Amino acid sequence: MRSHWNVQKSVASALFLREAITRLSASRIAWVWILLEPLAHVIFLMTMFGFVFHRMVHGVEGGVFIMTGLLGFIIARNTATRSAGAVSANAALFAYRQVLPVDTVLVRAALEGFLMLISTLVLLAGAALAGFNVAPHDPLTALAAFSGLWLCGLGLGLMLSVAAELLPEVNKLVNIAFIPLYFISGVMVPAMAIPQPYRQWALFNPFLHGLEMLRAGFFVQFHPAPEAGLSYLYGFALVAIFLGLALHVRYAGRMVAQ
Amino acid sequence: MIIVDDVHKRYSGEHGPSRWVLQGVSFTIPPRVNVGLVGRNGAGKSTLLRLIGGIDTPTRGRIERQCRVSWPMGFGGGLQGSLTGRQNAKFVCRIHGHDDALADRLAYINDFANLGDYFDQPVKTYSSGMKSRLQFALSMAFDFDVYISDEVTATGDVAFKNKAAAAFRNLADRAGLIMVSHGEGTLRQFCSAGIWLHEGCAHWFDDIGDALKHYKESIPA
Numbered sequence: 001m002r003s004h005w006n007v008q009k010s011v012a013s014a015l016f017l018r019e020a021i022t023r024l025s026a027s028r029i030a031w032v033w034i035l036l037e038p039l040a041h042v043i044f045l046m047t048m049f050g051f052v053f054h055r056m057v058h059g060v061e062g063g064v065f066i067m068t069g070l071l072g073f074i075i076a077r078n079t080a081t082r083s084a085g086a087v088s089a090n091a092a093l094f095a096y097r098q099v100l101p102v103d104t105v106l107v108r109a110a111l112e113g114f115l116m117l118i119s120t121l122v123l124l125a126g127a128a129l130a131g132f133n134v135a136p137h138d139p140l141t142a143l144a145a146f147s148g149l150w151l152c153g154l155g156l157g158l159m160l161s162v163a164a165e166l167l168p169e170v171n172k173l174v175n176i177a178f179i180p181l182y183f184i185s186g187v188m189v190p191a192m193a194i195p196q197p198y199r200q201w202a203l204f205n206p207f208l209h210g211l212e213m214l215r216a217g218f219f220v221q222f223h224p225a226p227e228a229g230l231s232y233l234y235g236f237a238l239v240a241i242f243l244g245l246a247l248h249v250r251y252a253g254r255m256v257a258q
Numbered sequence: 259m260i261i262v263d264d265v266h267k268r269y270s271g272e273h274g275p276s277r278w279v280l281q282g283v284s285f286t287i288p289p290r291v292n293v294g295l296v297g298r299n300g301a302g303k304s305t306l307l308r309l310i311g312g313i314d315t316p317t318r319g320r321i322e323r324q325c326r327v328s329w330p331m332g333f334g335g336g337l338q339g340s341l342t343g344r345q346n347a348k349f350v351c352r353i354h355g356h357d358d359a360l361a362d363r364l365a366y367i368n369d370f371a372n373l374g375d376y377f378d379q380p381v382k383t384y385s386s387g388m389k390s391r392l393q394f395a396l397s398m399a400f401d402f403d404v405y406i407s408d409e410v411t412a413t414g415d416v417a418f419k420n421k422a423a424a425a426f427r428n429l430a431d432r433a434g435l436i437m438v439s440h441g442e443g444t445l446r447q448f449c450s451a452g453i454w455l456h457e458g459c460a461h462w463f464d465d466i467g468d469a470l471k472h473y474k475e476s477i478p479a
Contacts, residue, residue: 096313097329256315
């Protein structure tokens with residue numbers, strides 16, 4: 001008999017390889033899409049808004065401003081939506097009792113974070129080559145914001161993966177809900193551009209906190225909204241992860257049975 | 259040894275919980291005893307196999323597995339359609355902790371399933387016979403103390419059937435077996451003891467012949 005830890009380790013590594021293969025070789029240029037998706041967004045928004053908001057934040061280049069916001073948003077959104085679909089995509093594998101639904105969600109979130117980290121570094125390097133100044137002035141804060149956004153995505157993914165199995169309609173609602181989130185998370189504008197009293201409501205959204213802190217880490221001239229901070233971001237992530245894991249414990253049996 | 263103690267099972271459906279499939283099933287399977295499971299369609303045979311295999315949990319009661327138990331073989335599940343046969347086989351080897359002898363096991367599985375070039379094609383392109391050949395080969399590649407088989411011998415073409423039957427006989431000699439089959443001959447050939455599932459209850463018989471007799475008598479003529 002193997003120990004629990006050994007079983008968990010081998011399941012996690014096997015699932016990671018299995019997920020990576022389907023993600024990177026699903027179609028002939030699947031791996032290109034991983035880079036191209038954020039790149040297409042960035043170029044589109046940069047041309048649309050980069051010039052409009054050119055001097056919105058004094059001393060910050062419009063293009064890089066949008067790029068950081070977009071990359072931070074995409075890591076949170078992709079982690080949440082892709083790990084929410086992990087359970088249904090791996091349903092066949094629950095025939096092996098070693099594999100639990102929660103394993104598939106955790107592994108997918110890890111893979112998504114890993115891929116986004118790589119594509120972020122590649123895009124930043126590309127922007128640096130194109131002559132933009134992308135070196136973060138406070139790398140630790142930027143990294144903390146980036147991981148906080150990923151953790152938020154993980155927490156949401158854990159909760160949504162259970163909800164989507166119990167109520168299939170949830171998937172449609174989530175896809176709809178992420179469209180307005182794109183606009184109210186501060187991808188294109190800083191939180192300070194939102195007038196009161198709307199700003200205090202917008203700051204219930206943890207993504208806005210994450211993006212503010214991400215930019216504070218990148219640009220020395222950028223002053224985040226005084227209410228924004230890492231503590232709200234991490235607090236939200238902690239609560240979401242806890243609730244998500246609790247849901248998985250409660251409904252593991254039912255998800256496997258389906 | 260597998261201990262099934264007062265197991266109840268019902269599923270939750272669209273309109274509230276279903277009727278009870280199993281109501282207070284208790285028995286103990288001693289080590290190295292081959293057991294046949296008989297009962298009508300819908301009596302809960304597959305449900306009981308899934309519970310013993312640990313891929314589903316009882317609503318009430320408990321099941322103790324004091325040995326290595328296989329996944330339910332021939333279940334139709336366990337294969338990811340978008341991956342090739344080889345990738346699926348690798349996955350199953352890895353979750354069972356056999357990273358070290360991966361190449362040997364893959365060679366064995368490929369040889370047994372005899373899929374040829376299809377071993378490196380996505381499983382969703384397989385015919386149902388090829389799929390069950392791969393599943394059968396997968397379960398043969400690991401050493402379990404007890405194998406769970408759900409109508410597994412009835413698959414594949416004639417050549418494979420002979421090969422599978424020989425492997426199955428070999429397996430029945432060295433390990434325990436819990437099987438569901440509608441073929442009376444198959445049950446008599448492989449099993450010594452029997453469990454008859456009837457109206458949510460399980461009846462244990464030390465002789466498979468007695469189980470089959472009770473099962474037949476329960477069917478209205």
